[in-house]
Amino acid sequence: MLLILLTFCGPVSDVPAQPSTDRTAASSHPVILRFVSWKPDHQRVWDEAIAGFTKTHPHISVVRELAPHSSTAYHDLLTQKLKNRDTTVDVFFMDVIWVPEFAAAGWARPLDGRFSPTMREEFLPATVAVGRYGEHVYGVPSRIDAGLLYYRQDLLTKYSFTAPATWEELIHQAERIVAGEQSGNPTLRGYSAPFKQYEGLVCHMLEFIAGHGGSLLTPDGTTSTLATPEALAAVQFVRDRVIGRLASRAALTYQEPESLSVFLQGHAVFHRNWPYAWELATNQTRSTIAGKVGVASLPGFAAGEHAATLGGWLYGISAYSQHPDEAWALIEFLSSQATQKKFAQEAGIAPSRQALFSDPDLLATMPQLSNHFAVLQSATARPRSPVYPAISHLLQRYFSRVLAIDGIDLAQEAAITDAHIDRLLALTRTAP
């Protein structure tokens, strides 16, 4: 029997030496694999999955280092280790926005030989595409995310509405419902979403901008397009109609968990989140609105013109890992059909394997999967650049400033930010 060691942000000094009976002299050397991960929402499911791996690979023990739940905090911790060429990192997660940076910096090992073209075909094309940079593929899709609209099915039914197709429709429905529920639920607001100055703000604002026919960069990725009329109009809409009106001004202080908790406590009619929120919203112990929730595509500005930001996580192997073969074995196991199905069923994580979207068992418990499939296929990616973290900071700053500061000149701020981002992008091109 092998023990799984769980560590919390720190190395472990001892690994159980186990003189087990089934280990023969012929078996491989014992190997300790270090998997740096964020703190998962469903600890137990991960523990079980890794226990399953060590059962079939008795010579490998997996040590997990848990970083904070926040993507940026995890990024800073992980890249600090990789900058130092730390050999105690074997397997890690990459956010879809980090692949260019990890590839260009030489932190992630190219996986072309291991992650074969036939294997890639089993995954959603969009998830494989984000794992590529230049000539190589660096990541195996763990899960795919795209922004979704969660709503109070009970309230929409009560006022005989169906899920809104446009933001105007959503505002109209929210106003009617909030007015009608005023006496019974005075704190009910129309909408809850993350608008704090952080990465999530970029994700959500991209959905408004892309839903309005705008973009963050030109298609060739060389020029920032915040000052285009489409992008400006979308930001203006959020500033004038969403913050402090449809949504409480408090949304300016919300990251995902806070905005989700507002929805789970029944204080919002509509809510924007990733697929994982479904499991939490329908979970009797965590949610006060279990059984009253629906999920749909985010609305657009004209019917049918909706946009969702692409998110998700890929497994990668550190360039400094001394056990790439064992690391690959772990990744193969964790991204297998069986493990992804377990994650989907028990943790509500949207799979990245195409076949699972038509899996009868999964569809029985997650009927929304078939809709997700369409949303995930057409999701909008954030700019793909090795300097994305710097671009994102400029975007966060811009969005937060124009949403939070009264009377600020939107067009001027957009032009200033465009100029800054263009300078950054020029830098990547001049690189020899």
Add this chain to the structure above:
Amino acid sequence: MSFLGSIARHRESLAAWTMVAPALLVTLVFALYPVLDSFWLSLHHIFVGIPSLGRSFIGLENYFNLLHDPVAHQALLVTLAFVVLSTMLELACGLVIALVIHERFRGRGLVRAAILIPWAIPTVVASQLWRYIFNDQYGFANLVLFGDRVTEYIPWLAYPGVAFMIIVLADVWKTSCFAALLILAGLQVISDDLYDAAKVDGAGAWQRFWHITLPLLKPALLLALLFRTMDAFRVFDLVFVMTQGGPGDATQVLQFYGYQTLFTEGRLGYGSAVSVAVFLMILSLSLIYLRAIGSNLLERRRT
């Protein structure tokens, strides 16, 4: 005799150097080296995400860019406002606290110990506490002000100016007691004879405070001001935990900006330039303060 004497002196200075050496070595390795290395890095153009750019030496270009960087300007303004406001308030509160715990009353020891609790709490924990206090839904501030009228609850941290003031408030709450401790030490060295003499001369309590306590407290006040200014300049944890620089960059301080450029964006050269700039500002401020404290002590000796 001079020969033997010089050997003895030589031996003595050798012994002195041997004894100082470990401390000197530690200072060189852990204080001077990082500063010099940061300065060296700040003269380069390094983007971790684009290794093909290499480590090109660009002289002072990062510093010129810093002078024209609107985010850095905003961060400098916010930092300066934070330093001035928080140190002034901390000194005022610290003085009041020190005067109270200097008086003799029952349970003074207990009060003196209790006063230090905010300072003993790690800043990250204190920041979380303040974030909860000003939470829009279940925060203590809203509960006290509005009670059950939940519809009137205010999202404090969503307003740029208010969020900034909350950061100042959290810092004042946390470190006033530290200022108080330094000022208390200053109060304790003032001889009671002076007060007795003043009383004989018919000076009232206010006159005694104004003409005896405050002038004699000046060195302690300056020392507290020095420590607090240096600390306030380096504010980071409060911002990191409570606001991440938002909303709208209202709480973006220099140290957090440096952290973002260094650790998240991987701009090692530019981020180092931000750190060195902060270091130079703190250094020059401390030199000014130290001169003030020094001349102040000299004046006292003359009188």
